[in-house]
Amino acid sequence: MKQFHNSHKGYEYGMHIELRHLRTIKAIHEAGGLARAAEILNMTQSALSHQVKGLEEQAGMELFVRRSKPLKLSAAGIRMLRAAERILPEVSALEEEFRGLRAGKSGRLHIAIECHACFEWLFPVLEEFRKAWPDVDVDIRPGLAFDALPALWKEEVDVVISSDPEEIDGVTFNPLFDYSPVFVASSRHPLAEKPFVEAEDFRNELLITYPVERTKLDVFSQVLMPAKVEPRAVRQVELTAVILLLVASNRGVAVLPDWVVREVRYNSDYVTRPITEQGISRRLFAATRSEEVSKPFMAHFLRLARTIPVKLQREG
Amino acid sequence: MKQFHNSHKGYEYGMHIELRHLRTIKAIHEAGGLARAAEILNMTQSALSHQVKGLEEQAGMELFVRRSKPLKLSAAGIRMLRAAERILPEVSALEEEFRGLRAGKSGRLHIAIECHACFEWLFPVLEEFRKAWPDVDVDIRPGLAFDALPALWKEEVDVVISSDPEEIDGVTFNPLFDYSPVFVASSRHPLAEKPFVEAEDFRNELLITYPVERTKLDVFSQVLMPAKVEPRAVRQVELTAVILLLVASNRGVAVLPDWVVREVRYNSDYVTRPITEQGISRRLFAATRSEEVSKPFMAHFLRLARTIPVKLQREG
DNA sequence: GAGAATTATGAAATTGCTTCATCCGGAGCG
């Protein structure tokens, strides 16, 4: 009764506490006795008694003072209670978090952007989104470094912004809005004279692009590669503002989505021209896992991503 | 109960997370796969697979991405991992604490003092004790308000300082040191003329005592009650220093343990006299639960409590 | 595409938690 057999149950290998035990300790303390606690925990007084016995065996010491009738925590028991009072709320928080996840109030929205310029409209969208879904974990990852669609498939990201839809099982390409890649050049540039430009016009130009593989760039995929034209040179620049700066100072030409140029139109000395007489039109998509389109916050995000950029363009 | 009775998934009534689950999540993450994790956790891969399935059922969502072969945490899984990384160390700390308790490196030493003046020597003892046993939770509770020995029995305190040993089952009275209650009076007091005092001498005096019941006061239990003498008046004063002040200014007489008077001897205008011709001698005890005498820190405390006060008296 | 590696699954076995029925010991009371 007073001492436990060291050889029997191996607490020499460390005790194996479970939350059940902490909940028990806490319940007994709060209920002020074993029988009452059993009520709270929806089990018999006997079960609790057995459990406490087992726990004390593991702890290697008495956790309760039995000399007083409604059982009371011993010094050691109080230490365990303190721990329970630290730990259990954390567990509750976790469970609460998952309740939120299930209810669709929280979740993850990690967005990979292949189109480098998409920051421009995506940021306002996310700004708006966060107001409505404060518990959703939002992030943007420049999808340049890795293959975005496999990453989507493997749940490393949740949305891929792309203008090249593919037929992939389990992936849905949700259309967002249309845009036109436009030619941008210094107003002093000879091509500024033409009402529109064509693939051939690039042959003698220094083309400034984002540092992305050519297949992901509209100029190449839509204009130059089909016409088998290679520009005189290509220079890769990261930031949109810098590209426009270089263009304005006539250090090269670029092709950018119309919304980008419209956004920063006020500040410089360059002109935009359509590509081909009718201009070209492209459609942007948000690729998601098919199952997730129906998630409330995802649906909301898609709605925002369809509407906000259009508003921005009108304002711009 | 009826957790898995629901036709779809059994998560309607809140999930019941256990540490086992968190350990599993953590292990799979760290091992980078289910099979390896199973090794670490000393169970079969199958068991883990089943467990994960059960956990996911409770969570109401997939915690792992299966599309890649060494399975990987999903967004939700990562959230659970974060929780595990917060919670599990706390549990380890608790287990560590109990390892300390078992090893006797930590524990509780709450001391009740019936003898009000014992602060004087107890404080230095505890000062010394804390250096050797930093993890032991030390406290002193003036044992005046409650019945100290029952409290010891019910593990509300761990040591009771007393000079009245009783035969109680499971309680050991460890002798500490001897002392003499001595009579203290102003040097202008008539009794200062006598070489020693007796019970009768108190009949016309104002006796100053600690505010404790009479049975706990040496004057009464050892001198006045046996002789059936009642002093002219009794005044209760809390602080030793104040008692001596009053005595020095001849407002009354007192009986105090010799060590108390010796401690503050330098400062005043009073004399001490033995009680009865030979003086009386009393022995102080530290009562503990019998099982605990063997605990290392308790043994050390008792040793200190036997030696330090004696040293103090010699120095005083 | 074969083989290795990794995870899933169904059924049986095991473990250990829970319950049932009963006992024990103390506190309160007529």
Added chain:
DNA sequence: CGCTCCGGATGAAGCAATTTCATAATTCTC
């Protein structure tokens, strides 16, 4: 006292969750 209630302990038995075994189903790798 002797009775009874209250709170807890205990042993045996039931039962359910967890684990294992054996094997299938995927996916990865070369």
